[in-house]
Amino acid sequence: MARTVIFEKTGGPEVLTLVDRPVGAPGPGEIRIRHEAVGLNFIDCYQRSGLYPMELPARLGREAAGVVEAVGEGVTHLKPGDRAAYAAAVTGAYCEEWVMPAAQVCPLPEGISFEEGAAMMLKGMTVEYLFHRTTPLKAGDTVLFHAAAGGVGLIACQWAKSEGITLIGTAGSDAKCQLARAHGADHVINYNTEDFAARVDEITGGKGVDVVMDSVGASTWEGSLACLKPLGMMVSFGSSSGPVPAFTLAALAGKSLKVTRPTLFTHISRSETCQEMARHLFDKVLSGAVTIRIDQRFPLEEVRAAHEALEARKTTGSTVLTV
Structure with a gap:
C-alpha cells in the first residue's frame, strides 16, 4: 500500500x-x-x-x-x-x-x-523545448519571458544567459524581479507597477523582441503581441491567469506574427x-x-x-x- x-x-x-x-x-x-x-x-x-x-x-x-x-x-x-x-x-x-x-x-x-x-x-525540459525545439534561437536574440521568477522562469533566465540570449523577464513584485535578475535576466519588469509593453519598447529601442514566451495567458496576451518585432514568434505555453482570449488571424497581420501553443x-x-x-x-x-x-x-x-x-x-x- x-x-x-x-x-x-x-x-x-x-x-x-x-x-x-x-x-x-x-x-x-x-x-x-x-x-x-x-x-x-x-x-x-x-x-x-x-x-x-x-x-x-x-x-x-x-x-x-x-x-x-x-x-x-x-x-x-x-x-x-x-x-x-x-x-x-x-x-x-x-x-x-x-x-x-x-x-x-x-x-x-x-x-x-x-x-x-x-x-x-x-520545468527544465519545458525550457529545453522552448529554447531549442519551438523556434530557432541564437546568441544575440531577445526574448520576453513572463513569470520569470517561477520554477520555469528561473531556469529560463539561466539557460538564456548560458547561450548568449538576451532575456527580459516580468514578475509580479520587485522582490521577484530581483530574483529573476540574480538568475541571469538582463532586464526585469514588475508588471504590477509598470506597463510591460511600454518598457519592452523602451528597452529594445522600439524594435521589439524576437520571441515572447508566455505562460500567463489572458492578462498578458495583447501586451505580448505588441512587444514582438515584425515576423516575431509568440509562444503561449500556459494560462495561469486564464485562457487566452479568442482572436482573429487578422490581429497578426500587421507585423506578420507567428503564434504557437506547444506542450512538453x-x-x-x-x-x-x-x-x-x-x-x-x-x-x-x-x-x-x-x-x-x-x-x-x-x-x-x-x-x-x-x-x-x-x-x-x-x-x-x-x-x-x-x-
Missing part, C-alpha cells in the same frame, strides 16, 4: 484527499518507482479545478524522482535500484510509490539530488526524444550553468497548503512534496 493523493470532484485545494492504495507489479513497458520527492506545477491546479477536465476520481502529478523498485518486460534503460526522475504524460505522481510507463522515466545522475530531480524535469508532452511522446532532452537538461545542471532553486517544501500530507501557496502566487522557484 502507498499513500496517494486523489480527488473525487473538481474544486479548490480542499478536494485533495490522502488515501492508501495498492501498488501492484509492473507490466510490460512499466516500472514501479518509490518516490523521494514530487514536483508541483501549475498544470496540477488546472486539472484539480476542472479547467483541464479529467475522468474522476483522479490523481495529480506528472513530475517526481526516486528509486526504481522493479521493472517490467521490455524495459532496458532502467533496472531495480536505479535513481530516476521523470516528467510524464500520465498523472499520478502525488504518491509514495506507483507503477507507471517507463518510456519517459530517465536515469538520474548521481550529481543531482532527488529533490532537484523532482523539481527540474517538467508532445515533445516527450517519443522516448528517444525525451531521453535526449533530459540529458541536455542534466548537462546544463551538472556544468553549473543552471541551478535548480527549490524555495518551498511541503510534506505529502500538506498537499492542500502547497496548492494554496501555488495559486496565491506566494511561491518562487520550484515547489516539491517530500515523501
Whole structure:
C-alpha cells in the first residue's frame, strides 16, 4: 500500500484527499518507482479545478524522482535500484510509490539530488523545448519571458544567459524581479507597477523582441503581441491567469506574427526524444550553468497548503512534496 493523493470532484485545494492504495507489479513497458520527492506545477491546479477536465476520481502529478523498485518486460534503460526522475504524460505522481510507463522515466545522475530531480524535469525540459525545439534561437536574440521568477522562469533566465540570449523577464513584485535578475535576466519588469509593453519598447529601442514566451495567458496576451518585432514568434505555453482570449488571424497581420501553443508532452511522446532532452537538461545542471532553486517544501500530507501557496502566487522557484 502507498499513500496517494486523489480527488473525487473538481474544486479548490480542499478536494485533495490522502488515501492508501495498492501498488501492484509492473507490466510490460512499466516500472514501479518509490518516490523521494514530487514536483508541483501549475498544470496540477488546472486539472484539480476542472479547467483541464479529467475522468474522476483522479490523481495529480506528472513530475517526481526516486528509486526504481522493479521493472517490467521490455524495459532496458532502467533496472531495480536505479535513481530516476521523470516528467510524464500520465498523472499520478502525488504518491509514495506507483507503477507507471517507463518510456519517459530517465536515469538520474548521481550529481543531482532527488529533490532537484523532482523539481527540474517538467520545468527544465519545458525550457529545453522552448529554447531549442519551438523556434530557432541564437546568441544575440531577445526574448520576453513572463513569470520569470517561477520554477520555469528561473531556469529560463539561466539557460538564456548560458547561450548568449538576451532575456527580459516580468514578475509580479520587485522582490521577484530581483530574483529573476540574480538568475541571469538582463532586464526585469514588475508588471504590477509598470506597463510591460511600454518598457519592452523602451528597452529594445522600439524594435521589439524576437520571441515572447508566455505562460500567463489572458492578462498578458495583447501586451505580448505588441512587444514582438515584425515576423516575431509568440509562444503561449500556459494560462495561469486564464485562457487566452479568442482572436482573429487578422490581429497578426500587421507585423506578420507567428503564434504557437506547444506542450512538453508532445515533445516527450517519443522516448528517444525525451531521453535526449533530459540529458541536455542534466548537462546544463551538472556544468553549473543552471541551478535548480527549490524555495518551498511541503510534506505529502500538506498537499492542500502547497496548492494554496501555488495559486496565491506566494511561491518562487520550484515547489516539491517530500515523501
